[in-house]
Amino acid sequence: MLRYLFHRLWQSAITLVLASIVVFIGIRALPGDPATAMAGEEADPATIAAVRAQLGLDQPLPVQYFKFVGHAITGDFGRSIRTGTPVREMIGTTLPVTVQLAVYAMLVAVLAGLIAGVVAAVFRGRWPEWTANGFSLFALSVPTFWLGILAVLYLSVQLRWFPASGYVSPFEQPMRGIYYLTLPALILGLAHAAVVQRQTRASMVDTLTADFVRTARAKGLGRGAVIFRYGLRNSLIVVTTIVGLQLGGLIAGAVVTERIFSLPGIGKLTLDSVFTRDYPVIQAVVLVITTSYIVINLLVDVLYTVIDPRVRVSGRAR
Incomplete structure (x- = not known):
């Protein structure tokens, strides 16, 4: 287990270094000059050069990169x-908002996806499966921004069930904070619920048609025990993988949802920074999101051996 963990940590460290290089170079490939944006379009060349020197943009790229990494480590x-x-x-102000939204959306996705997946697997070939599959097809096909706008128009403006915009911290006012995050979480989690549903159904169908499940049924094991003890439990490995990947994607992909509902999260901060060519903010935000994605995937790999001790990766988890 320790050897496997060390191997995954080493892989994660290499991935993070490569990601930092891509982020650093990619940001500088964007059109526009932050020194010009900061000094003003009508500033004279001497002023722009002074701003570039102040920001360190006049130094060679390798020097800028190592300074960036050295400061980022601290x-x-x-x-x-x-x-x-x-x-x-x-980042400390905006990241908690995005994390709260992502966790809430993932809870919605897991609950809805598991329920729909179990229903689709148990009632194969009947109307409950068709309904569940129709839900997943709709959720995967409809763009998030379009669904978010419709939700604001009908559920917020016309029906007044949810607030159209704004944010209240759940740590300060729990019920009011959850209320403000509910509609954005539903919109953001819908497509991810469809992915969980499809994977849960596929995994449970394979398990419920396996020989050992037929044997358990022949010995008199009840239907509920077969579904939950064998079918759902064996599908948790697949669901854990999906949840890990989707949670990182939720944090990175909350830009549109935060923009629609005016949430002061890291997605909105990223978009504003891109428009103003704010290099330090863009670099930091992308690096933080990349790091969170890598850490989440590392935790998912470690959780494999907790959920199912039979899982071993090339013998390194022993």
Whole structure:
């Protein structure tokens, strides 16, 4: 187990280094000059050159990269070009909002996806399966931004069931905070629920038609025990994989949802920073999201051996 964990940590570290290089180079490939944006379009070349020197953009790229990595390791991401606020403070303010939204959306996706997947697997060839499959097809086909706009128009503006925008911290006002996050979480989690449903159904169908399940039924094991003890339990490995991958994707893909519902999360911060060519903020945000994605996948790999001790990867988990 320790050997496997060390191997995965080493892989994660290499992935993080490569990701930091891609992020650093990719940000600088964006059109526009942050020094010009900060100094103003009508600034003279001397002023722009002074701003570039102040930001360190006049130095060679390798020097800029190693300075960026050295400061990032200590948690120092510099200051925003646009506001002058320390980037660490901006991320510390916006990241919790996105994490709360992502966790809530994933809870919605897992609950809805598991229920629909179990129903589709148990009632194969009947109307409950067709209904569950229709739900997943609809959720995967409809764009999130379009569904979000419709939800705001009908559920918020016309019916007034949910607020159209705004955010309240669940840690300060739990019920009100959950109420404000419910509609964005439903919209964001819908497509992910469809993925969980399809994977759960496929895994349970394979398990319920296996020989050992037929043997258990022949020995008199009840239908409920077969479904939950064998079918659902054996599908948890697949669901865990999907949840791990989707949770990282939720954090990274909350940009549209946060924009529609005016949530002060890291997605909105990223979009605003891209528009203003705020290099320090974009670099820090993308690096934080990448790190969270890598860490989540590492935890999912470790959880495999907890959920099912039979799982071994090339003998390294022993």
